[in-house]
Amino acid sequence: MLTIGKLGAEAGVKVPTVRYYEQIGLLPKAERSAGNQRLYGRKALERLAFIRHARDLGFTLEAIRDLLSLSDRPDQSCAAADAIAKAQLAEVESRLARLMSLKAELERMVVQCAGGRIADCRVIEVLGDHSLCATDHRHPEGEHIA
Amino acid sequence: MLTIGKLGAEAGVKVPTVRYYEQIGLLPKAERSAGNQRLYGRKALERLAFIRHARDLGFTLEAIRDLLSLSDRPDQSCAAADAIAKAQLAEVESRLARLMSLKAELERMVVQCAGGRIADCRVIEVLGDHSLCATDHRHPEGEHIA
DNA sequence: CCTAATGTCTCTAGCAACTATATGTTCAAG
DNA sequence: CTTGAACATATAGTTGCTAGAGACATTAGG
Known part of the structure; x- marks a missing residue:
């Protein structure tokens, strides 16, 4: 024990x-x-x-709760567990896609900072004006990345 | 207004x-x-x-607070803003790397689920035994993905 | 066997970054 | 002038923990 x-x-x-x-x-x-x-x-x-x-x-803990209750009844179809895993995969893929475009944007922000003054700072400038984005990060429903 | x-x-x-x-x-x-x-x-x-x-x-809101206070004093060096953006970039890159290996593992989990019983379910099995992982997701310091 | 250090117990409060709910007030349209 | 949406405040809830206080349990050393 x-x-x-x-x-x-x-x-x-x-x-x-x-x-x-x-x-x-x-x-x-x-x-x-x-x-x-x-x-x-x-x-x-x-x-x-x-x-x-x-x-x-x-x-999430909720998904885990579901998976655990599935594995507690091992004689049923595995379709539900599969569905949960697939949903998780889809979410991971979407997070991945978003992160990759964020990475690109952050890289663009960072390159040109050679010690200039804030007034000319690319970081501040890009953050202040969404129209400077290469990609569009708008969310459908208030969803923010974690 | x-x-x-x-x-x-x-x-x-x-x-x-x-x-x-x-x-x-x-x-x-x-x-x-x-x-x-x-x-x-x-x-x-x-x-x-x-x-x-x-x-x-x-x-984070804290980082944003810093960026805002920087942009409120536009005559200073942009080094601080650059540092914040670079830290953010590094974090995004590390999240990306982790997510990519998670994606691979989830894909391995999902492929073999053709409606078998839970007892043989790959999803449950993989989650139950870390040693089945292709990659190693151990965290240095209790850090969990968001 | 006693003591000191560590581990455990419960309970409460705190973290980020919001979101929701309840109750009441103000404003713009018809 | 009335109605209904949008506004106001305040409080509590969300997720997934983490930290603290103060009291009891266990274990290792002397």
């Missing part, structure tokens, strides 16, 4: 985060020792590693 | 967000009409557009 600290270290998750996951119901309530400390077995470690890994991949 | 709604529409920023920016001091306190409604001129619109655009580029 692992204490919360060992568990966190094994899974690469901080202790308060583990408690937080329990609090919001992503992890089941842990067994307790005689002295009221949380104790975890191998199953909890696997579940936490799953969560950690999915977070790394950019899944 | 524009009311807050027109201003927001012009700049592509929602009304509560404009008020929020005023509250945290990114925008100066607006003039008020006889009936206590905020009124904005062209300068405020430009400042808001600047903020909006910088947010689109992924700058």
Whole structure:
């Protein structure tokens, strides 16, 4: 049996985060020792590693909640899990596309800064006037990049 | 003079967000009409557009605060603005790199899902076992992608 | 066996950057 | 002159944690 600290270290998750996951119901309530400390077995470690890994991949906790509830019922079709992963992939792709154009714009901003005065600063100038953009970053619905 | 709604529409920023920016001091306190409604001129619109655009580029409000205070004193060197933009560029590049490897992994996850049962689901399997990753996404310091 | 250090417990509050909700006031159109 | 949209304030909620306070548990050293 692992204490919360060992568990966190094994899974690469901080202790308060583990408690937080329990609090919001992503992890089941842990067994307790005689002295009221949380104790975890191998199953909890696997579940936490799953969560950690999915977070790394950019899944939201809500998506992870869905994936976990799917994997808790292993005899159903994998279509739902596939759909979640595909949605995640689509989101990653769109973030990628946006970031690439941002990178291009930032590079344009940065090149010409050779110590001039602010008044001539390309950075400030570009930021002040959207029409100088090469690409169009308008968002459909208040969506901002993270 | 524009009311807050027109201003927001012009700049592509929602009304509560404009008020929020005023509250945290990114925008100066607006003039008020006889009936206590905020009124904005062209300068405020430009400042808001600047903020909006910088947010689109992924700058934090703190970075934007710095950029704004730089542009308020236009006779200094543009080195500081350049540094902020370069830091932003570096961050964008690192996000890009991570996202590209995530994309690859998600694609690997998704391909093999042809309606099998959850028990054999590649999505769940890959998420459950980090060792199946082609690439290594471990973070140096608890840093998670947004 | 005792002590000191570390680890754990709960609870609350804070972070970014907004967004939503509730309740009330002002303004412009018909 | 009335109605309804747009405005005002204030508070609380969102996501995914992180940090702090103050008290109890456990473990390693002497």
